[in-house]
Amino acid sequence: MKKIYVLDTNVLLQDPYSIFSFEDNEVVIPAVVLEEVDSKKRYMDEIGRNARHVSKLIDGFRQSGKLHEKIPLENGGFLRIELNHRSFHQLQEIFVEKTNDNRILAVAKNLSLEEETKENGSPVILVSKDALVRVKADALGLQAEDFLNDRVVELDHIYTGLAELYIDSEKVNEFYEKGQLRLSDITTHFFYPNQFIIMKNSLGGSSSAIGIVEKTGCFVKKLVYNQESIWGVKPRNVQQTMAMELLLRDDIQLVTMIGKAGTGKTLLALAAGLMQAEDLLNYKKLLVARPIVPVGKDLGYLPGEKQEKLRPWVQPIYDNLEYLFNTKKPGEIDAILAGMASIEVEALTYIRGRSIPEQFIIIDEAQNLTKHEVKTILTRVGEKSKIILMGDPEQIDHPYLDEYNNGLTYVTEKFKEQAVAGHIKLLKGERSSLAQLAADLL
Structure with missing residues (x-):
């Protein structure tokens, strides 16, 4: 009918x-x-x-x-x-x-x-x-x-970038010896490129290993990152180790990270960006941006120049930079950034029409972006650039978006089969025990 x-x-x-x-x-x-x-x-x-x-x-x-x-x-x-x-x-x-x-x-x-x-x-x-x-x-x-046709993925099917696999202890030992395993030798399951696998002993032993699926999807290989401290930041859990692997890999141009507040998304991305742009000089500039979407009542028009107007919106980024630069005096981070032309903190309002080559780009709070906006951003990325999209789909302030139709989820699902992209969902909060408790209970 x-x-x-x-x-x-x-x-x-x-x-x-x-x-x-x-x-x-x-x-x-x-x-x-x-x-x-x-x-x-x-x-x-x-x-x-x-x-x-x-x-x-x-x-x-x-x-x-x-x-x-x-x-x-x-x-x-x-x-x-x-x-x-x-x-x-x-x-x-x-x-x-x-x-x-x-x-x-x-x-x-x-x-x-x-x-x-x-x-x-x-x-x-x-x-x-x-x-x-x-x-x-x-x-x-x-x-x-409800209109559900705009949803990228159904409930409980959001890609996490991580899977567990139970294999023989001999295969675990072989993985450590050779640094890789052919997936067809240990499983019949399909895995996406750059997907992480935690391999555990099928007999219940304590032996286990962490690997990443290489681009062809035929082998799982050891992680390249060796958990050294970067700009005073060291991964505290397995998902953060996986995130750092994606952030530091030159062959992965797009990284998406999903996690609750306090899981370390912004801090890890900034530390990796500073290392790549300042220490290794792999990129000409570190560009950090976030959408201007208020959590509560809008602040309205703000006085001052552009940077002064933007400061309330990008303050969380400055908080993380102050930690990384170990500043102790008020305003010290502004003086440091003023002397470092290779670091730019910007609002996404000004990204349309730009071309951004050879830059390490971090887009914070990407869950507040629509599909069209995230497409606009990704099509700005120039040659030899790397872009990181991160956020928490459960904390959306946009009136017409939800956990399943926002720009961050959209990119994660559309790029999960691409060899140039990697994704990880951070599960454990590391800000403080209180912050983790609040994220879980509230």
Whole structure:
């Protein structure tokens, strides 16, 4: 049976192409949604870009017919702008205030009542990213769904970059002797390039080994990194050791790191970047950037020059740099960085249009990036550059992103089969016992 899907504004602002995601069913866009989209067109961020894109898409449909009638879509479905069914009669006793959300609910409810009077009426389903709109719909007896088509991966299937494998103790000894093992000799499982494997004794002994799958996927090899202290930082657990391996490998151009607060993502990346750019001179510059997305209420406009305006947003990066440079006086880190032209702390606002060759690039809080934004960043990377994307998908401050559709998860999933990329999920917090407890309990 064909269905009628009524789309909320946030669905279109999250994914302009969501119109084509409902197969051969009918898609209805309430007129109030067009008004909300129009109000967002002037925004100079991802929401504004999507609003403008939705406007152009819908304008293009006018060539196929009248928008208040059914317009055929390429996938066999139909699109309609709903101008009628705006009556508030069915909602006025429950939701008195005529907000935009309630108007969208009114359209869905009236459509549903109309379809119920038909002999072969279609079920009406409201699609919204707003949980409370779905709750309201349920209170009105409406079917409501979240828009899940934009999710990169399903629950519990996010790539961790790490696997465990139980093998014979003889094979463990052989791995230490030869420095590598052919995967076909120890398992039938498939592994991605640069994926880490913890090999354990299948008989329960204490012998174990850590290896990384080489680019062809045929061999697992010893780690190159030997756990020496870098800029006063030494890995404290196995995942941090794996992260440092990825950060220091010249043949891995893209590194993604996922972990809760306090797992050491930023500190490890900065230490590796300083070593590569300052000590080894493998890169001309260390560029550190993060998106400007507030955790709580926005600070608003800030006084001063660009660097002064950026300081509150990039302060966590400065905190880590102060630790690495072992500064003791207030403002000392600013003097150090002013004398080191090879270190640049920037906001992602200014990255569009740039080309960044021969640089070690660190993008912090990448979970707050959309798919389009992360594509923009990666396409800025020039020759002989290395980029690190890191963050915690469980701590997202962007209104239209979640753990499964953000830019960091998107890149992790799309690049896991590529030989130039590596990924690791950090599990254990090392900031303090209190920070780890807070990350687990809260």
